[in-house]
Amino acid sequence: MSGLFDLVVSVARVAVMLAFTLSLVPIFVWAERKGAAYIQDRRGPNRARILGLTLGGLFHPLADALKLLFKEDFIPDGAHRLFYQMAPMFALAPALMTFAVIPFGPPVEIAGRVVALQVADLNVGILYIFAISGMSVYGVILAGWASNSKYPLLGGLRASAQMISYEVALGLSIIGLVMVFRSVRLSEIVASQGTLLWGIVPKWGVFVQPLGFLLFLVAVFAEANRTPFDLPEGESEIVAGFHTEYGSFKFSIFFMAEYIHMVVGAALIATLFFGGWQVPYLADSGFLLPGGLALGLPGALVFFLRIGAFVGKVFFFAWLFIWVRWTIPRFRYDQVMRLGWKVLLPLSLANIFVTGLVLLLIDGGA
Amino acid sequence: MVIGVKKVARPRKMSGGESLYLLEILKGLGVTMGHLLRNIRHQENIATMEYPEVRRVMPPRFRGLHRLMKRPDGTPRCVACFCCSTACPAVCITIVAGESPDPSIEKYPVRFDIDMLRCVFCGHCVEACPCDAIRMDTGWFTPAEHTREKLIYTIDMLLEK
């Protein structure tokens, strides 16, 4: 009986997670196109319509997907057939897998059993994220190499160099956070962020680790290959980079992977530095404001507020990715390397040192 | 003449705050968000022209697709002098002349084809025409067809425009 219950719960959690991430892709594709248009004083997509409705161009991602689906599935002459076809999957799978450890809501009690709203509550959550996201670059490198073409190869090389440079800063920037929250389990990190700092400020990662947040933010942009770090597909220099030779559905998988990376990045930022599903001052029973004020709320409302808070945070940070893309130009290759090695790496090391020092002074090394 | 040395202004060195980039990035984000919000609220700053419904009004000297002019009685003004096809750098005008039944007209074009696929819209044909028979004042500049043959405009099509 309990085995069946676990199976149903697991399948349901995976289904919800997949539905959530995949349904965000067209929304952010639309947000990207429409947002870019408005930022640049254009109108953006507004033509595709169903039954006379355009919904501000929301059908365009659908039309694009349909178009890509019906295009000729082409493999260039001289490409490594197996790797060429595997590369898009390698790009998409890690992006989806990362999401498995992200808690998107508080644990709930169903039929007398506590169920975590998280596909897998691993005790090595953060390490798992690093392990999986480190793999995602293989899709890009593989695509670049297997295409048997010069520009994809350059794109792949850029991706690998960028991954090596920023993976280090990404890892080191979180060490401080782990030190503060004393856990690498994401559910515990989120739970810890529900408490208050000095009784007034929510103990969010961004407040206890401001420098760590900045470093992590920059490194996540680089990891997701988004502007200003989208060198692997720098259109102005190397056509379309690693996916130059890709078309039809294989291209759409790369496209999806890019947006899922963005969503995962946003979810990570929200989880690690902005309290995940936590709403400031909202306890299980209702709002408990610092001045002693209390506002009782029914348990169901609190639950949905928390889920909503998580979704809202993810949306905001995913939008940040888009917003930054249409604000800042692409870095030059040497600038990317200089920033990674000469700025982010020393700063993240210093952050760990300072964090340790502060913890030592506060807790007396306990 | 003595060759002078021209001093080119070097870019200013960035101040400490600027070289941190953080504030500048935030300022930039503010600018883009400003545009976004303004364009969502009202649309008058949007430069997009929604093309097939809204068309740009072309200035009077704009060179669009050609048309052939008619005499008051509806016959083409063209006398098949070949000046346009001679002036044409793209060799896109094909004329076959014929003997007109009207001896005061004498010569008229039996065929007058313009290959729009070849035309470079230079307007030399219009300048060369001694009879003001060919003009490029239709204002139309985006011919689109499904076959190449349809873009070879015949005399009847050119007289229609």
Added chain:
Amino acid sequence: MPTFTINGISVDVPERTTVLEAAKTVGIEIPHYCYHPKLSIAGNCRMCLVEVEKFPKLQIACNTFVTDGMVVKSNTEKVRQAVTGVLEFLLINHPIDCPICDQAGECGLQIYYMKYGLHKSRYAFEDKVHKKKVQDIGGQIILDAERCILCSRCIRFLEEVTGTSELEFFQRGDHSEISLFPGRPLDNQYTGNLADICPVGALTSKDFRFKCRVWNLRGAKSICPGCANGCNVEAHFKENILYRLVPRQNDEVNQTWMCDPGRLEYKKANEGRLLTPAVREHGGLKAEAWEAALSAVAFRFWETVEKNGSESVAVIASPAFSNEELYLTRKLADEVLRTPNLGFSPRTSGDGFSDDFLIKPDKNPNTQGAKLLGFSEEKFEDIVRKISDGKVKALLVFGNEIADFSEEKTGELLAGVPFVVQIGTNEGSVFRAAHAILPSASFVERGGTFTNHAGRVQRFWMGFPPRGNARSGIEIITGLANRLGAGWKFAGEASVFRAIAQSEAPFAGMSYESLGEQGQMAGGKG
């Protein structure tokens, strides 16, 4: 030899030379309309005014004879003003309908207006005297009286060259115009020349009317293929279509004239052409690649010679082919096929019409060349007899017809031969009976030489490469011979002509250089 100075250049010229002609010898062109080197001097256009020292007034260069020590200036301001004034007078009543005028581009008025005129018309179009346009006056000519500048070249031509005098001046003053006598249209075989000599667009060619603008035409020096006279012509073409033939000056042959039938000879190069090699299979013609067609023909001839001996093959050459091609034809028959059956079509349909000027009764351009190269008419009659007796099993025919045989006669004759090959340019009676067709180039699509009735060897030049898949006769014959094991190395007509000059007595010592543009008499006769 009077010594004469023009614009500071001194030159010795013969007695009785006019200033205009003397100036031409040192490369100075004096504008003129009525002067024509082959017509009498009229002196009525007044364009050739020059300043002659010690003459109070300007003199007309065309009718002033050079005397010893004469000093002439044609480039002074006084001369320029006078010429400009004359030109303005000539243009007073001109309708300026250049856009619809076929003369535009080679019009004397346009040329001199750009040089001396460039004035604005002081005479409104409505005030101009209008005359009758588009008059079909017979022959090949359309008359537009309005464009006429009354130079009288046409009147003098019809009086002095053809002696028919159909045109004359009528009316007076402003209203003067050239016209026919009522009910007597142009009636001679040389009307086309009127369009050439008319310096303006008054007399234009009916055949060339509105076909093409002259500035789109390119020219090739050629020889009219219409008869044995071999008039020197310039073939005018655009891309690979011939538009007209105009005479080229050669005082030994045609001066500056040519006949009306000759002017229409170009049509044969445009219409009804054979453009791709073909082999007849099961009654229908099937287009073939050159290699395949040549190999098939060569194989049949080889097979026939092997089976029935070389007596069973025959070659009928054509005097419409060049000396070079005829020489190779003879070589093919003598050295490769080793057949005694080699003759040439001595006549052609339409023969016989002639006059005492340019039109010769023999309508082939190179009969004399064929004779000089050893082809004989008796052999032809002999071959025809052999064909009728069924002794010929494979026949190579040059040209589009066999002698002056009718369509039926040709068909009957060739029906008795199992394998007939045609090397020709046009569809005709031979084409309809042939089993294999090897299309050859027309007269402007290849170079070579023709020998005219008087034995003058004259060159013609290639204007454009053969149309379609046709090839020059030299290429075809060489290809055929080499497939039969000859191993010839002729490349182009020049190398063949060198071989002719070495081995054929009448052509000894000749070369393309020595022929030049005017030709040379065969057998060392001048």
